[in-house]
Amino acid sequence: MTGHTKTALITGITGQDGGHLARLLHDNGYEVCGVIRGQSNLKKERFLEEFPYVELIEADLLDPSSILRAVDQSDPDEFYNLAAISHVGYSFKNPTLTLHTTAGGVLNCLEAIRMTDRSGKTRFYQASTSEMYGGLDYNRPGLGYDERSLFHPRSPYGVAKLYGHWIAKNYRESYGIFASCGILFNHEGERRGVEFVTRKITNAVARIHLGLQETVELGDLWPKRDWGYAGDYVRGMWQMLQHHEPDDFVLATGETHSIEEFLTQAFHEIGVDDWSPYVVRSQALIRPAEVDILLGNPAKAERVLGWKREVDFPNLVRRMVRYDIAEQQARFAARAVQSDR
Known part of the structure; x- marks a missing residue:
């Protein structure tokens, strides 16, 4: 039509x-x-x-x-x-x-x-x-x-x-x-909910960087995801x-990274090489059944649809950390303006 x-x-x-x-x-x-x-x-x-x-x-x-x-x-x-x-x-x-x-x-x-x-x-x-x-x-x-x-x-x-x-x-x-x-x-x-482990990490890293919190609670760090x-x-x-x-x-991307790798990359974005002082392990966050590894093969989508991912792993984490730092700074500024009224 x-x-x-x-x-x-x-x-x-x-x-x-x-x-x-x-x-x-x-x-x-x-x-x-x-x-x-x-x-x-x-x-x-x-x-x-x-x-x-x-x-x-x-x-x-x-x-x-x-x-x-x-x-x-x-x-x-x-x-x-x-x-x-x-x-x-x-x-x-x-x-x-x-x-x-x-x-x-x-x-x-x-x-x-x-x-x-x-x-x-x-x-x-x-x-x-x-x-x-x-x-x-x-x-x-x-x-x-x-x-x-x-x-x-x-x-x-x-x-x-x-x-x-x-x-x-x-x-x-x-x-x-x-x-x-x-x-x-x-x-x-950057649109991911903070209840998901990736955004939970980047949000916490941003807040730690800005002095708004001291630690982040996480469960298992070994599972690998694509x-x-x-x-x-x-x-x-x-x-x-x-x-x-x-x-x-x-x-999928065709490559996997563990939660620990994601954590390491996120802290690297704020210049921290040793994240151990900032991470608290919590048994309450460990699931009854965990998936060890998820790795996808996107060959069919690439061949048939012409689809291709553009953002790689380091840039994904960088994008999320920078967004969360900017968002936390904006919230702090908004509170400051409101308190002055």
């Missing part, structure tokens, strides 16, 4: 990936709609200050009728399902909520497309995760997990995501919905829905 302006609907729009995706789509001329839970959502006002061009629609993944109304209201060409209980540690404490939101929410989105007869129009993106692999039976040293690797999730989050992954594939095959699944390995950045920049990975999500057919794609 000549001159047609595409519309995208995003669940989880106030999260890390949602913000990156909203900006990318807007920059590409889309009308952007986002699902947000109603009533006193604390993120709503701050989000609209940053993204005034996004139309927010009140709905809840746990309420199928509200998701159906959101799809009817927005009439999306592309539907990105990014919403989930996305913290692995939290999923152990709240497995039932994780199940209903992270697994059942995907079904509600797909059903909304099917029941509104949009199977031939709306392209659907499901945010799958490397946590579905679980790190067990890792017998491909140096090669990494790809789209054909076996799944063995090691957390309620991973199990729920695996349901979402398979139900999206099922609706693709059963109802002809253009449903693509992005199996994304760990992707971080860490990339969220902005690169969101671009890959969009590329999946521009492809001529739906499919599954791994997005």
Whole structure:
């Protein structure tokens, strides 16, 4: 259709990936709609200050009728399902909520497309995760997990995501919905929540650098992850829905770094070589089951989509530390101005 302006609907729009995706789509001329839970959502006002061009629609993944109304209201060409209980540690404490939101929410989105007869129009993106692999039976040293690797999730989050992954594939095959699944390995950045270990580290390093705190509590430091920049990975999500057919794609960097390496790099950014005086080990932060190593193989996405990550590991950590230092300084200045009034 000549001159047609595409519309995208995003669940989880106030999260890390949602913000990156909203900006990318807007920059590409889309009308952007986002699902947000109603009533006193604390993120709503701050989000609209940053993204005034996004139309927010009140709905809840746990309420199928509200998701159906959101799809009817927005009439999306592309539907990105990014919403989930996305913290692995939290999923152990709240497995039932994780199940209903992270697994059942995907079904509600797909059903909304099917029941509104949009199977031939709306392209659907499901945010799958490397946590579905679980790190067990890792017998491909140096090669990494790809789209054909076996799944063995090691957390309620991973199990729920695996349901979402398979139900999206099922609706693709059963109802002809253009449903693509992005199996994304760990992707971080300045929009990451401080409850995640990478942002917890960079935020603490910034505050230690500025004399605002003395130590940071961490659990195990040996697990290795394939860490990339969220902005690169969101671009890959969009590329999946521009492809001529739906499919599954791994997005990863193809290299791993331990939490200790991330910690070392973060402290290096503030000129500290020995971080041991600033780190307190906490048993309470150790998970019931841990994934030793997650390494991805993005060869298919690079070959088929032309996707390539641009931000390497040192620059990812540098970007996050510098952002957190600037944010802490801005907060301090704002408090100082307020106290002078």
